[in-house]
Amino acid sequence: HSALTQPASVSGSPGQSITISCAGSSSDIGGYNYVSWYQQYPGAAPRLIIYDFTNRPSGISDRFSGSKSGNTASLTISGLQAEDEADYHCCSYTSSSALVFGGGTRLTVL
Amino acid sequence: VQLVESGGGVVQPGRPLRLSCAASGFVFSSYGMHWVRQAPGKGLEWVAVIWYDGTSKYYADSVKGRFTISRDNSKDTLYLQMNSLRIEDTAVYYCGRVGIRNHWHLANWGRGTLVSVSS
Numbered sequence: 261h262s263a264l265t266q267p268a269s270v271s272g273s274p275g276q277s278i279t280i281s282c283a284g285s286s287s288d289i290g291g292y293n294y295v296s297w298y299q300q301y302p303g304a305a306p307r308l309i310i311y312d313f314t315n316r317p318s319g320i321s322d323r324f325s326g327s328k329s330g331n332t333a334s335l336t337i338s339g340l341q342a343e344d345e346a347d348y349h350c351c352s353y354t355s356s357s358a359l360v361f362g363g364g365t366r367l368t369v370l
Numbered sequence: 371v372q373l374v375e376s377g378g379g380v381v382q383p384g385r386p387l388r389l390s391c392a393a394s395g396f397v398f399s400s401y402g403m404h405w406v407r408q409a410p411g412k413g414l415e416w417v418a419v420i421w422y423d424g425t426s427k428y429y430a431d432s433v434k435g436r437f438t439i440s441r442d443n444s445k446d447t448l449y450l451q452m453n454s455l456r457i458e459d460t461a462v463y464y465c466g467r468v469g470i471r472n473h474w475h476l477a478n479w480g481r482g483t484l485v486s487v488s489s
Protein backbone atom coordinates (compact mmCIF):
# COMPACT_ATOMS: atom_id res chain seq x y z
CA HIS A 261 0.00 0.00 0.00
CA SER A 262 1.44 3.36 -0.99
CA ALA A 263 2.28 5.95 1.66
CA LEU A 264 0.00 8.93 2.08
CA THR A 265 1.24 12.21 0.59
CA GLN A 266 2.05 15.16 2.84
CA PRO A 267 3.99 18.35 2.06
CA ALA A 268 7.57 18.09 3.31
CA SER A 269 7.34 21.41 5.11
CA VAL A 270 5.00 24.25 6.02
CA SER A 271 5.61 27.43 7.93
CA GLY A 272 3.66 30.21 9.59
CA SER A 273 4.01 33.14 11.93
CA PRO A 274 2.78 33.17 15.54
CA GLY A 275 -0.95 33.73 15.73
CA GLN A 276 -1.61 32.59 12.16
CA SER A 277 -3.40 29.42 11.07
CA ILE A 278 -1.82 26.74 8.94
CA THR A 279 -3.21 23.62 7.28
CA ILE A 280 -1.35 20.41 6.51
CA SER A 281 -2.83 18.19 3.83
CA CYS A 282 -2.67 14.42 3.61
CA ALA A 283 -3.63 12.87 0.29
CA GLY A 284 -4.64 9.25 -0.08
CA SER A 285 -7.09 7.16 -2.07
CA SER A 286 -10.47 5.51 -1.85
CA SER A 287 -8.70 2.48 -0.34
CA ASP A 288 -7.64 4.43 2.71
CA ILE A 289 -8.65 7.99 3.60
CA GLY A 290 -11.63 8.12 1.26
CA GLY A 291 -13.05 4.77 2.28
CA TYR A 292 -12.95 4.86 6.07
CA ASN A 293 -13.28 7.23 9.02
CA TYR A 294 -10.02 6.19 10.66
CA VAL A 295 -7.53 8.99 10.07
CA SER A 296 -5.23 10.08 12.88
CA TRP A 297 -2.57 12.76 13.27
CA TYR A 298 0.56 12.67 15.41
CA GLN A 299 2.90 15.39 16.62
CA GLN A 300 6.56 14.54 17.09
CA TYR A 301 9.35 16.66 18.53
CA PRO A 302 12.96 15.84 17.55
CA GLY A 303 14.26 12.85 19.47
CA ALA A 304 10.88 12.13 21.07
CA ALA A 305 8.07 9.65 20.51
CA PRO A 306 5.02 10.70 18.51
CA ARG A 307 1.92 11.93 20.34
CA LEU A 308 -1.67 11.47 19.19
CA ILE A 309 -3.41 14.79 18.54
CA ILE A 310 -6.37 13.82 16.30
CA TYR A 311 -8.16 10.50 15.78
CA ASP A 312 -11.11 9.34 13.69
CA PHE A 313 -10.65 12.43 11.51
CA THR A 314 -11.92 15.06 13.93
CA ASN A 315 -11.63 13.90 17.54
CA ARG A 316 -9.09 15.27 20.01
CA PRO A 317 -7.78 13.19 22.91
CA SER A 318 -8.11 14.63 26.37
CA GLY A 319 -5.50 17.31 26.99
CA ILE A 320 -4.99 18.31 23.35
CA SER A 321 -5.58 21.98 22.64
CA ASP A 322 -8.68 22.93 20.65
CA ARG A 323 -6.32 24.89 18.38
CA PHE A 324 -5.81 21.55 16.62
CA SER A 325 -8.60 20.39 14.32
CA GLY A 326 -9.02 17.74 11.65
CA SER A 327 -11.18 17.45 8.55
CA LYS A 328 -11.72 15.36 5.43
CA SER A 329 -12.71 16.04 1.85
CA GLY A 330 -12.86 13.10 -0.51
CA ASN A 331 -9.54 11.26 -0.39
CA THR A 332 -7.71 14.05 1.46
CA ALA A 333 -7.47 14.71 5.18
CA SER A 334 -6.28 17.97 6.67
CA LEU A 335 -4.90 19.16 9.99
CA THR A 336 -5.41 22.80 10.89
CA ILE A 337 -3.52 24.54 13.67
CA SER A 338 -4.95 27.91 14.61
CA GLY A 339 -3.31 30.61 16.72
CA LEU A 340 0.13 29.22 15.90
CA GLN A 341 2.56 29.13 18.82
CA ALA A 342 6.30 28.54 19.01
CA GLU A 343 5.69 25.24 20.80
CA ASP A 344 3.83 23.93 17.75
CA GLU A 345 7.10 23.68 15.83
CA ALA A 346 7.42 19.92 15.26
CA ASP A 347 6.88 17.15 12.74
CA TYR A 348 3.30 16.11 11.98
CA HIS A 349 2.35 12.69 10.64
CA CYS A 350 -0.99 11.59 9.21
CA CYS A 351 -2.14 7.99 9.30
CA SER A 352 -5.07 6.05 7.84
CA TYR A 353 -6.64 2.64 8.05
CA THR A 354 -6.53 0.79 4.73
CA SER A 355 -8.57 -1.84 2.94
CA SER A 356 -5.79 -4.35 3.75
CA SER A 357 -6.60 -4.20 7.48
CA ALA A 358 -3.44 -2.19 7.99
CA LEU A 359 -2.29 1.33 8.76
CA VAL A 360 -0.41 3.60 6.38
CA PHE A 361 1.43 6.79 7.33
CA GLY A 362 2.30 9.88 5.37
CA GLY A 363 5.91 10.98 4.95
CA GLY A 364 5.59 13.63 7.65
CA THR A 365 5.51 17.43 7.53
CA ARG A 366 7.99 19.71 9.30
CA LEU A 367 6.22 22.77 10.72
CA THR A 368 8.37 25.85 11.22
CA VAL A 369 7.08 28.76 13.30
CA LEU A 370 8.73 31.87 11.92
CA VAL B 371 -0.18 4.48 30.76
CA GLN B 372 3.45 3.49 30.42
CA LEU B 373 5.04 1.51 27.62
CA VAL B 374 8.71 0.58 27.74
CA GLU B 375 10.41 -1.07 24.78
CA SER B 376 13.57 -3.14 25.08
CA GLY B 377 15.65 -5.62 23.11
CA GLY B 378 17.08 -3.33 20.45
CA GLY B 379 20.73 -3.34 19.46
CA VAL B 380 23.15 -4.02 16.64
CA VAL B 381 22.56 -7.21 14.66
CA GLN B 382 23.97 -8.66 11.45
CA PRO B 383 21.83 -9.06 8.33
CA GLY B 384 19.96 -12.35 8.32
CA ARG B 385 20.05 -12.72 12.10
CA PRO B 386 16.99 -12.66 14.41
CA LEU B 387 16.09 -10.26 17.20
CA ARG B 388 13.16 -10.09 19.62
CA LEU B 389 11.76 -6.83 20.94
CA SER B 390 9.65 -6.53 24.07
CA CYS B 391 7.24 -3.86 25.24
CA ALA B 392 6.37 -3.84 28.95
CA ALA B 393 3.01 -2.22 29.69
CA SER B 394 1.71 -0.72 32.91
CA GLY B 395 -0.94 1.71 34.12
CA PHE B 396 -3.84 0.07 32.28
CA VAL B 397 -5.50 -3.31 31.82
CA PHE B 398 -3.16 -4.67 29.16
CA SER B 399 -5.39 -7.64 28.29
CA SER B 400 -8.20 -5.27 27.22
CA TYR B 401 -6.33 -3.41 24.48
CA GLY B 402 -4.89 -4.12 21.09
CA MET B 403 -1.29 -3.13 20.47
CA HIS B 404 0.77 -1.92 17.52
CA TRP B 405 4.40 -1.79 16.47
CA VAL B 406 5.53 1.21 14.40
CA ARG B 407 9.07 1.97 13.25
CA GLN B 408 10.99 5.03 12.10
CA ALA B 409 14.18 4.79 10.07
CA PRO B 410 16.79 7.49 10.81
CA GLY B 411 15.64 10.82 9.41
CA LYS B 412 12.51 9.26 7.88
CA GLY B 413 8.79 9.14 8.52
CA LEU B 414 6.81 6.62 10.51
CA GLU B 415 6.08 3.16 9.11
CA TRP B 416 3.43 0.87 10.55
CA VAL B 417 4.67 -2.66 11.24
CA ALA B 418 1.95 -4.79 12.86
CA VAL B 419 -1.10 -4.91 15.12
CA ILE B 420 -2.46 -7.57 17.46
CA TRP B 421 -5.91 -7.78 18.98
CA TYR B 422 -6.36 -7.60 22.77
CA ASP B 423 -6.68 -11.39 23.02
CA GLY B 424 -4.15 -12.24 20.32
CA THR B 425 -6.78 -13.74 18.02
CA SER B 426 -6.11 -11.38 15.11
CA LYS B 427 -2.78 -10.13 13.79
CA TYR B 428 -2.02 -7.99 10.74
CA TYR B 429 1.31 -7.03 9.18
CA ALA B 430 2.82 -4.55 6.76
CA ASP B 431 3.82 -6.14 3.46
CA SER B 432 7.44 -5.16 4.12
CA VAL B 433 7.68 -7.48 7.14
CA LYS B 434 5.11 -10.17 6.38
CA GLY B 435 6.61 -13.63 6.69
CA ARG B 436 9.66 -12.34 8.59
CA PHE B 437 8.21 -10.63 11.68
CA THR B 438 5.75 -12.05 14.22
CA ILE B 439 3.79 -10.01 16.72
CA SER B 440 2.65 -11.72 19.91
CA ARG B 441 1.66 -10.95 23.47
CA ASP B 442 1.64 -12.49 26.92
CA ASN B 443 -1.28 -11.02 28.84
CA SER B 444 -0.14 -12.74 32.04
CA LYS B 445 3.08 -10.69 31.85
CA ASP B 446 1.58 -7.48 30.40
CA THR B 447 4.12 -7.71 27.62
CA LEU B 448 4.03 -7.31 23.84
CA TYR B 449 6.65 -8.88 21.58
CA LEU B 450 8.01 -8.52 18.07
CA GLN B 451 10.04 -11.44 16.80
CA MET B 452 12.12 -10.25 13.86
CA ASN B 453 13.76 -12.87 11.64
CA SER B 454 15.87 -12.57 8.49
CA LEU B 455 16.71 -8.98 9.31
CA ARG B 456 17.71 -6.66 6.50
CA ILE B 457 19.68 -3.43 6.49
CA GLU B 458 16.46 -1.57 5.64
CA ASP B 459 14.91 -2.78 8.93
CA THR B 460 17.22 -0.36 10.77
CA ALA B 461 14.94 1.95 12.73
CA VAL B 462 13.61 3.01 16.10
CA TYR B 463 10.79 0.61 16.96
CA TYR B 464 7.86 1.96 18.96
CA CYS B 465 5.05 0.03 20.59
CA GLY B 466 1.69 1.70 20.94
CA ARG B 467 -1.66 1.05 22.57
CA VAL B 468 -4.86 1.35 20.57
CA GLY B 469 -7.58 3.80 21.49
CA ILE B 470 -10.75 3.04 23.40
CA ARG B 471 -13.12 3.20 20.41
CA ASN B 472 -11.23 1.21 17.82
CA HIS B 473 -7.92 -0.38 16.90
CA TRP B 474 -6.88 2.07 14.24
CA HIS B 475 -4.94 4.75 16.00
CA LEU B 476 -2.16 4.72 18.59
CA ALA B 477 -3.38 6.52 21.69
CA ASN B 478 -0.17 5.98 23.69
CA TRP B 479 3.41 5.38 22.60
CA GLY B 480 6.58 4.09 24.20
CA ARG B 481 9.91 5.89 23.82
CA GLY B 482 11.20 3.35 21.33
CA THR B 483 14.16 1.02 21.01
CA LEU B 484 16.80 1.30 18.27
CA VAL B 485 17.52 -1.63 16.01
CA SER B 486 20.60 -1.32 13.80
CA VAL B 487 21.15 -3.98 11.16
CA SER B 488 24.73 -3.87 9.97
CA SER B 489 27.50 -6.20 8.94
